[in-house]
Amino acid sequence: MTRPGIHASPEPDEVPAELRAARGTIDNIDAALVHLLAERFRCTQQVGVLKARLSLPPSDPAREQRQVARLRALAEEAGLDPVFAEKFLAFIVEEVIRHHTVIADTIATGGDVAGAVPGSVGPGA
Numbered sequence: 001m002t003r004p005g006i007h008a009s010p011e012p013d014e015v016p017a018e019l020r021a022a023r024g025t026i027d028n029i030d031a032a033l034v035h036l037l038a039e040r041f042r043c044t045q046q047v048g049v050l051k052a053r054l055s056l057p058p059s060d061p062a063r064e065q066r067q068v069a070r071l072r073a074l075a076e077e078a079g080l081d082p083v084f085a086e087k088f089l090a091f092i093v094e095e096v097i098r099h100h101t102v103i104a105d106t107i108a109t110g111g112d113v114a115g116a117v118p119g120s121v122g123p124g125a
């Protein structure tokens with residue numbers, strides 16, 4: 001078993017080279033997705049604080065409709081299933097709205113927003 005730390009998943013020694021190489025690419029892409037999602041959530045947590053301060057509701061369905069239309073078009077152009085792209089966005093946005101709600105409740109009760117939602121404490125928080 002090769003154990004390359006967190007930069008790639010451990011692979012049993014008997015895995016053929018071609019499959020190992022493809023999995024290396026998958027691991028790189030997954031790492032990029034994790035970093036991109038972390039950045040997105042860092043940004044949306046700031047949006048959550050802003051919305052709470054401005055007394056805006058956690059969700060904005062009209063904005064979501066515009067995002068869905070754009071992402072579906074981008075997905076089609078990129079050769080990604082637009083239905084999957086829409087589901088993926090909905091999955092993320094559902095979690096963002098949950099964070100926004102926690103942040104609004106925390107601010108309303110005089111609590112400390114830092115650490116109120118997962119990932120909000122740490123590098124760049």
Ligand SMILES: O=C(O)C(=O)C[C@]1(C(=O)O)C=C[C@@H](O)C=C1
Binds near residue numbers: 061064067
């Ligand atoms: O743009 C906003 O108002 C956000 O709160 C961000 C976001 C998103 O994650 O993209 C999340 C919730 C809203 O319903 C719409 C979009």
